[in-house]
Structures are given as structure tokens and as C-alpha cells.
Amino acid sequence: MASLREEPTFRRAMVATRRVGVTYLPRNVTDRRVVGVDVGGTKILAGIVDPAGRVEHRRERPTELDSQDRLLDELGAAAEELLDDSIAAVGFGLPSRIDQQAGRVDGSVNVPLQDVPLRELMTKRLGRPVALENDGNAAALAEHRAGAGRGAPTMVMLTLGTGVGGGVVVDGNLLRDGGELGHTVLVYDGIPCQGTCTGRGHLEAYVSGTAAAKLAQEAFGPAVDAHRLVRLAAEGDSTAVEILDGIGRKLGAAIGSFVNIFRPQLVVIGGGFASAGDFLLEPARETMRREALPPARGRVQIVRAELGTAAGVIGAALVAYDELGSAG
CATH class of the missing domain: 3.30.420.40 (ATPase, nucleotide binding domain)
Known part of the structure; x- marks a missing residue:
């Protein structure tokens, strides 16, 4: 299966310290894997990301733009096909305005997601903690911690x-x-x-x-x-x-x-x-x-950017690892 990113430098991207450019995995997530889902205007990319930064599997499907309900189903399906017992959390990077406190998508320009409690919906469907982030923010986070922005x-x-x-x-x-x-x-x-x-x-x-x-x-x-x-x-x-x-x-x-x-x-x-x-x-x-x-x-x-199409998936995975780290 094609890998989006298989370089050990991604280990520096994991969350624990605030030192610029060098961060490490918190102890409580070192044996866990997460799913990152990157939602674009034309396609959805998803992958399993392990603590070493390897994206072990990549899945791609077209973005369903006909209706919000159909897109929500596609988002759930994109994550579900990668779930197994080793997956501890799921992160979504979305081209949307997000209310982080409420876990809600307030609105989007290029996809049909408006005023939807996405974190709650996906947590119920996937049975795991779910983290949300704007896709541009997710890509920036990935490049800063693991790509062109290091340092x-x-x-x-x-x-x-x-x-x-x-x-x-x-x-x-x-x-x-x-x-x-x-x-x-x-x-x-x-x-x-x-x-x-x-x-x-x-x-x-x-x-x-x-x-x-x-x-x-x-x-x-x-x-x-x-x-x-x-x-x-x-x-x-x-x-x-x-x-x-x-x-x-x-x-x-x-x-x-x-x-x-x-x-x-x-x-x-x-x-x-x-x-x-x-x-x-x-x-x-x-x-x-x-x-x-x-x-x-x-x-x-x-x-x-250095991470190419992997940036969104890696960034979504990072916010999922952040969620696990903050949960203790």
C-alpha cells in the first residue's frame, strides 16, 4: 500500500514540549496509532499514522458534494475502513470554520458542511475520540513540526x-x-x-x-x-x-x-x-x-511545502495525537 510519508523526522512533530521545531510523543500515546482524514474540495485522503510518523495506508475517494448528509456519510466511511483495534483516535482536517470548544463545523465555502456537530456525530459513529481542525491549520501544523517549517x-x-x-x-x-x-x-x-x-x-x-x-x-x-x-x-x-x-x-x-x-x-x-x-x-x-x-x-x-499531499493527513493525525495527549 502506498505510503504518504515514511520518514522518522515526523517523530519530532508529536506533542509534548513547546520548544520550537523539536517536539516528542507524550508517554501515554507512544504505542498508539491514529487515523488522519484530510477533506478537500475534490477528494478525501485518509491514512493510518503510527508514532514513528509512518502513514501505513492511504485511501482516496472523491469528495461527495451533492448534500451534507452524503458528505457526512463519506467522512465516516473514509475513517471506518481504516479502523482496527490499534486505532486510538481520529483527526479530521476540514475546509471549514470550526468552533473548537463545541466541536462544531460552523460553515464551509467549497463543501456542503454547515452548522453541524461533527465531533459528536463522528465520535458516536467511530467509537473513538475525534479531533477537528481547519485543513489549512492542519497542513501548517504538519509543515511546522515535520516539514519545511521546522525551526x-x-x-x-x-x-x-x-x-x-x-x-x-x-x-x-x-x-x-x-x-x-x-x-x-x-x-x-x-x-x-x-x-x-x-x-x-x-x-x-x-x-x-x-x-x-x-x-x-x-x-x-x-x-x-x-x-x-x-x-x-x-x-x-x-x-x-x-x-x-x-x-x-x-x-x-x-x-x-x-x-x-x-x-x-x-x-x-x-x-x-x-x-x-x-x-x-x-x-x-x-x-x-x-x-x-x-x-x-x-x-x-x-x-x-515538503510534505506534499501528506501534509493534510499528517496534520489531522497530529491534532488526534494532541487530543490523546491532553486526555492523559
Whole structure:
């Protein structure tokens, strides 16, 4: 079975100390495994994660978007098919606004989850402790503890996929409330946002994979999606390069604002559309250096995520391990 991540460095990601970049498993979870479920706008990824950081199994299924009830059933099924007696908890990373105290999904933009007591529902169905986290936060947590963000006290992460997610780590601690970085207003009265969002000019409308696909289809026709756009750029197509350059500059403008607000040492770019690499990141770096204030603009680095598609699963597993650790 394919592994998402099989490197021992993940052991440093487990929770026990607050020392930046190096954390360890609490004693009460060293012999347990958890399931991490990463819910995206097009697919659900799930895997069993052990204390050494190995994702022992990977499952993938399409995200059910027809109704909330059908999506809830898919979430339960994605976790259930990985359960056995060794599984101590389940973590879900969701593209949603989450009330952590109530264990409730308050709302979502790109999936049909609105005002649902998800922790209670899944705990009853799965018979194990359940932890919830915003998917951008989960990915940021994984990259900070086990990926590109190791050693950076303060880090911003953006995930570019169907939408734009994100998370912020300040002085080693994840900012868990808010953090809808993809809905930062980039252009007043700009183009409409996507999904159920009624706003205009949001970052998500300009730099997501969905936004890139729209621009690609306008230029090349309906058969060209964001991934094909990146391939065309790699093949030297000047129009594709120009489209990605424009997206990268908008991304860099937003990053400049985040640098001014959070003063991170590092900005990590993940998600499926991050495969565009330096076609996006070089113009983003150039624009960030223009928009961010000194001295931060000369110090901050913009890098690609290291964990790839594993970040969401690992991050969801981390919040499940956190839940076990806090339970004692």
C-alpha cells in the first residue's frame, strides 16, 4: 500500500514540549496509532499514522458534494475502513470554520458542511475520540513540526488547491481561531469569490487552482486545467508562463501583507497548485519584497511545502495525537 510519508523526522512533530521545531510523543500515546482524514474540495485522503510518523495506508475517494448528509456519510466511511483495534483516535482536517470548544463545523465555502456537530456525530459513529481542525491549520501544523517549517518560530502557510487555505504559527503556537487567509480581500470590489462565499476580490478568487483553471480555459480552451497549465509553462509556452506570473504576483502581494502583519521568518506554499513551483514563487518573492516593510522583507523566505499531499493527513493525525495527549 502506498505510503504518504515514511520518514522518522515526523517523530519530532508529536506533542509534548513547546520548544520550537523539536517536539516528542507524550508517554501515554507512544504505542498508539491514529487515523488522519484530510477533506478537500475534490477528494478525501485518509491514512493510518503510527508514532514513528509512518502513514501505513492511504485511501482516496472523491469528495461527495451533492448534500451534507452524503458528505457526512463519506467522512465516516473514509475513517471506518481504516479502523482496527490499534486505532486510538481520529483527526479530521476540514475546509471549514470550526468552533473548537463545541466541536462544531460552523460553515464551509467549497463543501456542503454547515452548522453541524461533527465531533459528536463522528465520535458516536467511530467509537473513538475525534479531533477537528481547519485543513489549512492542519497542513501548517504538519509543515511546522515535520516539514519545511521546522525551526521557524513564526511561519505562515498557504495551501493552493480548489480554494486557498492557510494557517499561521506564532512563536511555535498555532493560531487556531480565524485564519481564513484565502478570504483576505486583495482587490476592493474585485471578481466574485467562489463556492458559498458572497465576497468579492478575495485572494482565493485570484490564486487558487480553480482560478488558474479559469484563466487557462480562457486562453487555451475548456480542456486545459491548472495542472495542464503548469505543464504548458514547463514546455515553454509563453502564454502559460505569463498567466502563472500574474497569479504569482497577486500571491506575492498578499504575502507582503501577511509579512507586515505576522512578521514570519518563513512562508510555506503547499497544495496541489504549488506544483507550479518557481513559475509562481519567483514573481511572488519579487512582489513580496516590494510590498513588505523592511527589515522583514529582506529576511523572510518563501518556500514550497515538503510534505506534499501528506501534509493534510499528517496534520489531522497530529491534532488526534494532541487530543490523546491532553486526555492523559
